[in-house]
Amino acid sequence: DGGITQSPKYLFRKEGQNVTLSCEQNLNHDAMYWYRQDPGQGLRLIYYSQIVNDFQKGDIAEGYSVSREKKESFPLTVTSAQKNPTAFYLCASIPDGDVQPQHFGDGTRLSIL
Amino acid sequence: GQNIDQPTEMTATEGAIVQINCTYQTSGFNGLFWYQQHAGEAPTFLSYNVLDGLEEKGRFSSFLSRSKGYSYLLLKELQMKDSASYLCAAMDSNYQLIWGAGTKLIIKP
Numbered sequence: 001d002g003g004i005t006q007s008p009k010y011l012f013r014k015e016g017q018n019v020t021l022s023c024e025q026n027l028n029h030d031a032m033y034w035y036r037q038d039p040g041q042g043l044r045l046i047y048y049s050q051i052v053n054d055f056q057k058g059d060i061a062e063g064y065s066v067s068r069e070k071k072e073s074f075p076l077t078v079t080s081a082q083k084n085p086t087a088f089y090l091c092a093s094i095p096d097g098d099v100q101p102q103h104f105g106d107g108t109r110l111s112i113l
Numbered sequence: 114g115q116n117i118d119q120p121t122e123m124t125a126t127e128g129a130i131v132q133i134n135c136t137y138q139t140s141g142f143n144g145l146f147w148y149q150q151h152a153g154e155a156p157t158f159l160s161y162n163v164l165d166g167l168e169e170k171g172r173f174s175s176f177l178s179r180s181k182g183y184s185y186l187l188l189k190e191l192q193m194k195d196s197a198s199y200l201c202a203a204m205d206s207n208y209q210l211i212w213g214a215g216t217k218l219i220i221k222p
Contacts, residue, residue: 035212040121040214040215041214042117042200042202042212042213042214042215043156043200043202043210043212044212045209045210048209088153090155090156099143099144099161099163099204099208101146101158101161102158102210103158104155104156104157105155106154106155107153107154107155109153
């Protein structure tokens with residue numbers, strides 16, 4: 001079945017460590033997004049990519065980095081510069097064309113050790 | 114600035130009807146989405162409105178008034194499985210979604 005796969009489901013980060021969250025989709029969607037969700041808050045956009053080898057910063061990009069080397073893959077790295085990384089991270093994608101709803105992966109919950 | 118407001122929490126009774134309101138202010142407008150999110154899970158799409166009026170989908174309906182910057186999600190014949198957070202998101206002129214904080218709906222027997 002087509003969908004978006006995020007891994008791992010749970011991730012723990014030590015002080016000073018970079019960690020990478022995986023997001024893979026087999027929907028042939030052009031645009032992919034990374035959001036952060038904190039308790040009691042809406043989704044906040046970290047980065048998005050509308051085409052391979054191109055990506056744009058969202059509202060809270062500081063302390064994060066991404067790459068888009070393949071259409072199917074949009075990994076997010078949480079760097080040591082992100083001082084408060086504990087959150088639920090969601091990856092989403094949409095097809096090209098008219099306005100469409102975003103499809104979401106199951107999310108990765110990141111915590112600090 | 115861009116802003117979405119919706120109530121933090123609502124409580125309703127199984128079998129009843131509940132209306133969740135959402136007001137928005139965006140730079141340009143390309144429609145309004147409603148998503149359902151169960152605790153610890155990803156949001157799932159419920160509805161999309163871009164024109165004024167009511168869209169009905171089974172037990173769920175969504176209404177939009179562009180002139181008032183207002184939408185609501187109406188849930189009928191509430192079931193226990195409807196206990197979840199309901200997220201309102203408006204699409205701005207750059208086709209980016211501005212998300213509300215979500216309304217946690219608690220259903221009581």
